[in-house]
Amino acid sequence: MRGVTPFPPEFAARYRAKGYWRDQPLRVVFKIWCDAFTDRIAVRDTERALTFSELDAASTNLALNLLELGIRPGERVVVQLPNVIEFAVLHFALQKIGVMPVLALPPHRFREISFFVKTAEAVAVFSPVAHRDFSFTDMIVRIRAEAPCLKYGIVIGDAPEGFFSLAELIAKPASGDPSALDAITIDPTDPALFLLSGGTTGIPKLIPRTHNDYAYNSRMAASVCGIDKDSVLLDVLPIGHNLPLGCPGLQGFLLNGATTLLHTSTAPEEIFPLIERFGVTHIHAVPALLVRWTESPLASQYDLSSVRVIQSGGQRLQPEIRRRTARVFPNVTVQENFGMAEGLLMFVRLDDPEDVRMETVGRKICEDDEILLLGEDDQPVAFGEVGELCCRGPYTLRGYYDAPEHNARAFTPDGFYRSGDLMRQHPSGNYMVEGRKKDLINRGAEKISAEEIEELILQHPAVENVACVPMPDPVLGERNCACVVLRNGSSLELGELVDFLGQFELAKFKYPERIERFEEFPLSNFGKVSKKDLTAIVAGRVSAQ
Structure with a gap:
């Protein structure tokens, strides 16, 4: 397929020989599940439930209606839906007709969605009508005017x-x-869907996930999370993300005949009653949610004993938050994982020793996940030393969609993906996150490209120079702080900057939440702006308040 970098033939042959790739389109995989678990509840929300048979029938009906509407096999669409049953029906339906969704997130706005539509040449956008004061339909009308596809x-x-x-x-x-x-x-071997990159250089890149690799992705993730047919997953993270969809997520629970409960709110007053009512056994979360839930006085009013596994990802979970979580959820194991939409997954195993579970983000799930920790000289570091995580394997991409120039920088000559994450190996063999090399701000597991926001801020007439850096936050981990050098005689307040950025119509989680003014920026030995020093200065100013 044009724009997609294939796996080299010798690697594809090995992955098939070892049974990782079964050469089954996802529609065949989904049909196997539906035939095996006919009358069990596949997916539900607070009011509705679909058995596997009903999900199969509803998605077939929708698939036929989409064909009649004019959507054709091989075309791309953008899906920007919240965590509702309709998402599951649509996900199955699109796979049945070979239509490839680009999985966008509800906060994305005109800037991001128009880029996805144009890059993928999407023929349709699936979205809500509106959310609060934002009209998705108005946005789609504007994109139609610019994108005839x-x-x-x-x-x-x-x-x-x-x-x-x-x-x-x-x-x-x-x-x-x-x-x-x-x-x-x-x-x-074609893409089943497109996920989105964290994006260090502008708007997120499209990640092609093939039928072969994404089925394997969910199968292996499910194998290390203690799932059985009576498990119930509470899926509250945005379903367009890799974790709640396929790691193991909706797909991994369905392949075990288990139930996924979709919900759009993360508020404790809604989450705790759902856990008690439906006997939730598994939850995907990020540290910011666990902080919010464990500090809520409502927790003691509900029976939360059914929860066995809370899978935490997106950013490092502090040991103290683990301990608080265990006090609120009496039978839980907090399972740290490290994953990326680009592929590689690491999980702490449920039976790992406590010190390993407390200190690490896990280890690979496939013996053919190849991992290198590379130093500044692009050579592997010694065991226990910090290096950039680089990886390749049966479910890790070989190139972003239609991005040859970026791919030349993002991959080693022999096909290892340069993640930008700095890691070292724990004596147990598991891995520990030590920071990142890429210029990202991790706001509650949503990755913000500093470069994208800097490019927009530089268009403000008062700004001479800007550097966006992470500032510490006790709940979200990091927030975006805009460090600015202003032109002579100019002034700029945070509210003014936010209003200015509003014209670019980007997701609101990317906006700076603090502004710090500098006469000049500290420089590295190479004459570049030292974001390491800026980050330390900002952290000091925040803590001094």
């Missing part, structure tokens, strides 16, 4: 003129023959 807006809610209702497409009896779906040819 975009033909359809399909929404959750009452569809305005020119749009289609996703609920109606799911419910309307299809006139097509379901057997027609079997005639659609899908190459399991």
Whole structure:
């Protein structure tokens, strides 16, 4: 497929020989699950539930209606849905007709969605009608005017003129023959979907995840998380992320005949009753959520004893937060994991010794996950020393979609992905995160490209120079601080800067949440702005308040 970097033939042959790749499109994999677990609850929310058979039938009906609408196999669409049952039906339906979704996030706005549409040449956007004061339909109309490829807006809610209702497409009896779906040819080495990169250079890149690699991704993730047919996953992280969708996420629980409970709020007053009502056994979380939940006085009012595993990812979880979590959830194991939408997954095993669980983010899940920790000279560091994590394997990409120049920098000559994460190995063989090499701000596990925001801030007439750096935050881990050198006689307050950035229509979690003014920036030995020194200065100013 154009724009997709294939796995080298010798690696593909090895992955097939070892059984990692089964050459089954995801629609075949999904059908196997639905046939095996017919009457079990596959997915639910607080009001509705679908058995595996019902999910299979609803997605087939939707697939036929999408074909009738005019969406064709091999085309791309952008999916920007919250954690609702319709997402699961749509996810299955798109795989049945070989349509590739770009999985966007609900906070994304015109700047990001228009880029995804144009890059993928998407023919449709699936979204809500509106959220609070933001109109997704107005955004889609504007993108249509710029991108002739975009033909359809399909929404959750009452569809305005020119749009289609996703609920109606799911419910309307299809006139097509379901057997027609079997005639659609899908190459399991083609992308099944596109995830989004953390993005260190502007708007996130598209990550092609093939049918072969993404099925294996979920299968192996599920194998180390203690899932059985009676497990219930509470999925509250945005479903477009890799973790809640496939690590093991929705897909990993379905392959075990287990249930996924989708919910759109993370508020303790909603989460705790759900755990008690549905007997939740597993939760995906980020440290910021665990801080919020463990500090809530409501926890003592509900029976939270069903929770066995809380899988924490996105940023390092402090040991004290683990201990607090164990006090609130009496039967829980907090399972740290390190993963990336680009592929490689590491998990702390549930039976690892306590000191290993407290100190590390886990180890690889496949023997053919190849991991190098490289120093500044691009040579492997000694055991126990810090280096940049570089990796390749049966479910790690070989290139971002249609980004040859970026790929030349993001991969070693022999195909190892340069993650930008700094790590060292623990004596146990597990890995420990020691920071990052890439210029990212990790706000509650949402990655912000400093370069993207700096480029926009530099357009402000009062700004001579800018550097965005992380500032410490007890809940989110980091927030974005804009360090600015102003032009002579100029002034700039945070509110003014936020108002200025509003014209670029980007996701609000990327906005600076503090501004620090400098006469000049500290420089490194090479004459570059020293973000390491800026970060330390900002941290000192924050702590002094």
